[in-house]
Amino acid sequence: MAVSTVSPVTAPAVPQARTADAAVRAQRVIGRILVVIAQSVAIFVPVFLVATFVTFALRSISGLSPARMQLGEQATPEAIARIEEQWGLDRPFLAQYWTWLSDMLRGNLGNSWSNGAGVADLIGMGIGISLSVAALALVIGITLGFAFGALAALRPQTWIDRTITAVMTVFSVMPAFVVGIVLVTVFAVGLGWFPASGYVPLELGLWPWLSHILLPALALSLDVVADVARQLRSGLIAAYRENYVIGAAVRGLSPRRIFLRHVLRNGIGPTLAVLGLKFPALIGGAVVTEWIFGLQGFGRFANDSAQAGDVPAVQGVLVVSIVLVVVFNLIVNIVLGRLTPASQRGV
């Protein structure tokens, strides 16, 4: 590999050749992105079918019925049968699945058993809150995680490194709901700096919006901070031991350039891979943090409808969370493929 870069034959002398070269390279980049998307879709389709089938089968397995919810325990069998017929639950299982699946692909997730409203609309009302919190948590997690991880890697085996490592260990053992309670106790109840619960949309001002989602986002982010910092630290330290770093230093490149161009680029792969796995944890964590902070978001909806036995709503929640995760992973994969082509060669 090292030989080809010094070979004078490949160096284009003519400007036209250089633009052609750039065009080829751009084509290759787009091609690689398309391959990643195609692969992901090829994986996604069968998995999505299996996952949705299991999700749909939950109703039959659970034995729950909208009739119980609407009529209570004293319902006559005839009344139950009538309601189940209304919901189409008397049809064969596979026929029901087919209807549900084809509706779902058209964006119709069915109607809630508890109030008859469209599940897609109900989820749509809350998802903005959850995505705001998750996005802010990601931003906090990545920023702080990068800062801590890079700082620890640049000063390994010093008190800075040890302090950061110790703090990250504490962060990593704190479940989101414990952090959430601590934050509510200290900053909302104790100091009164932030509201303890509720949500204000962004249209009503940046600060009101931010002040409502900052604490829940912080509660969710600590886990991301810890993981990103630790992965980045070990990735960067490993990259600093490589021979090309010594080579770059010998060539007289500045430490900043070595860090940005060589070490960071090569040491960041595992961190991004971990980041891809963090998104589902953020969605899962939303179930707990939204309960603590009184946010009527996606997680709260998931919890409430599960506890109420509202099967179509729960199915909708599961489908939406699968889609969200897959989309996020796709983005991470494309970014990862751009940054570190080696990760595409696969493990």
Add this chain to the structure above:
Amino acid sequence: MLQRIWALPTGKIAFTILGLVLFLAVFGPWIAPQDPLAANPETLTGPSWQHWLGTDYLGRDVLSRLLDGSRTSIIGSLQVALMAMAVGVLPGILSVYLGRVFEWTALRLVDTLISLPFLVFAVAVTALLGNGITQAMLTVGVLVSPLFFRVSRAATLTVARSQYVEAALISGASFGQVVRRHVWAKVLPPIGIALAQTIGVGFVVVSSLTFLGVGVQPPAPTWGGLLASDLGYLDYQPWAPVVPALLIMGTVWGCNLMADALRDVSGRPVVERAR
């Protein structure tokens, strides 16, 4: 093996914490000084000689509730870890041997499972499939099984491509013999590490579920449930969440330390011998 872990400082802390937690799980309900469900008129009191950790909003003894509730969380986290191990290990080993189609399918399946938000699934499954958190724990176990799949596959890959396995096969050892003698020896340490990690993960999941009140009947005490009920009375007892929170964090920390200690004792000697 256990002696080598005990020799490490992290190992000592891990053993102490996990031993204590296990002790609570087994004997907690018996050593509880008072009835964890008995309400009395002194509600929301601070620590006293009669109630070491005070009383909750119904005047129930907090210490007794903590001790009595320890079992649920710990059994739940063990269920997660054992289920994950049962589902993940064998496919992980077999993925190296059973050809490319199986390998590809298994890898894609694992990629998907690991990316599902298991807390959402746990809440859904627990709530829909009726009371008790066992079903949810088994579901979560399946969802975190990729960890076991990956470590056992990675370990098997290193063994399968090593010369001594080739030598064993050439000298007439059967496939089963190779797995028993060589593969297990390489695969078991990383599985131990993964086991410690998944117990920690499972513990967080059980605590989260009980915190939300999913899968437990109300008067029954759980660590997560105690935290949840403390949350409603922060104005009166802002210190109340400290003890259950510390217990939960301590247990997770113990599991992580155990994983670190296992990694240290299983990693180092191999490197030293190689030199």
